[in-house]
Amino acid sequence: DAGVIQSPRHEVTEMGQEVTLRCKPISGHDYLFWYRQTMMRGLELLIYFNNNVPIDDSGMPEDRFSAKMPNASFSTLKIQPSEPRDSAVYFCASSNRGLSSNQPQHFGDGTRLSIL
Amino acid sequence: GEDVEQSLFLSVREGDSSVINCTYTDSSSTYLYWYKQEPGAGLQLLTYIFSNMDMKQDQRLTVLLNKKDKHLSLRIADTQTGDSAIYFCAEITGSQGNLIFGKGTKLSVKP
Numbered sequence: 001d002a003g004v005i006q007s008p009r010h011e012v013t014e015m016g017q018e019v020t021l022r023c024k025p026i027s028g029h030d031y032l033f034w035y036r037q038t039m040m041r042g043l044e045l046l047i048y049f050n051n052n053v054p055i056d057d058s059g060m061p062e063d064r065f066s067a068k069m070p071n072a073s074f075s076t077l078k079i080q081p082s083e084p085r086d087s088a089v090y091f092c093a094s095s096n097r098g099l100s101s102n103q104p105q106h107f108g109d110g111t112r113l114s115i116l
Numbered sequence: 117g118e119d120v121e122q123s124l125f126l127s128v129r130e131g132d133s134s135v136i137n138c139t140y141t142d143s144s145s146t147y148l149y150w151y152k153q154e155p156g157a158g159l160q161l162l163t164y165i166f167s168n169m170d171m172k173q174d175q176r177l178t179v180l181l182n183k184k185d186k187h188l189s190l191r192i193a194d195t196q197t198g199d200s201a202i203y204f205c206a207e208i209t210g211s212q213g214n215l216i217f218g219k220g221t222k223l224s225v226k227p
Contacts, residue, residue, distance in 0.1 A: 004158070033215075042217060042218065042219035042220060043159075043204065043217040043219075043220070045215065091158055091159070093158075093159075104149070104161035104164070105159075105161070105215065106161075107151075107158030107159045107160070108158050109156070109157050109158045110157075110158050
């Protein structure tokens with residue numbers, strides 16, 4: 001059974017460029033989460049979707065960040081324009097009963113993003 | 117606001133027990149979780165405890181919950197080098213329903 005699949009695993013780009021991170025959740029899961037992990041701030045929830053609809057995007061740092069979920073098997077997180085302070089590991093996670101349950105969130109292996 | 121606090125580092129010798137501590141703030145949390153992150157990988161759920169329990173044991177893992185003090189601990193018996201990782205405590209907040217993670221405790225196991 002495939003887990004959450006993220007691509008690319010690593011991305012290095014120059015500031016000002018557009019960056020697109022991709023996620024394929026586990027089939028049948030109806031919640032999808034995007035997190036950012038840095039040494040300074042730890043793991044931060046950026047946005048989450050339920051049945052492809054964004055529910056809470058209060059963690060999205062600024063308008064340069066946007067996320068979409070066009071269907072149940074695909075989501076993107078886009079940064080445009082990118083800045084060096086966006087360098088972090090970005091994780092996607094999915095679950096099939098939301099947050100208030102004992103069903104765990106399953107995490108992808110992350111995308112390590114470096115903005116030069 | 118909601119916050120989860122953990123010490124950042126713990127170093128133990130192989131074969132010893134490790135105890136990782138966590139404090140949380142939301143007394144209405146229904147579940148509390150421990151996740152493990154190995155280098156270059158995502159977080160994997162290790163174990164969880166329901167808020168009406170005070171202890172849960174799962175093989176080498178023991179979770180203790182002191183709801184009065186809002187303190188959660190994870191004990192790993194007979195710690196092995198393969199247990200070296202970052203361990204995250206997480207709570208579900210009652211107000212937003214979000215999963216709030218601590219900054220993680222990096223466990224180093226010396227042979």
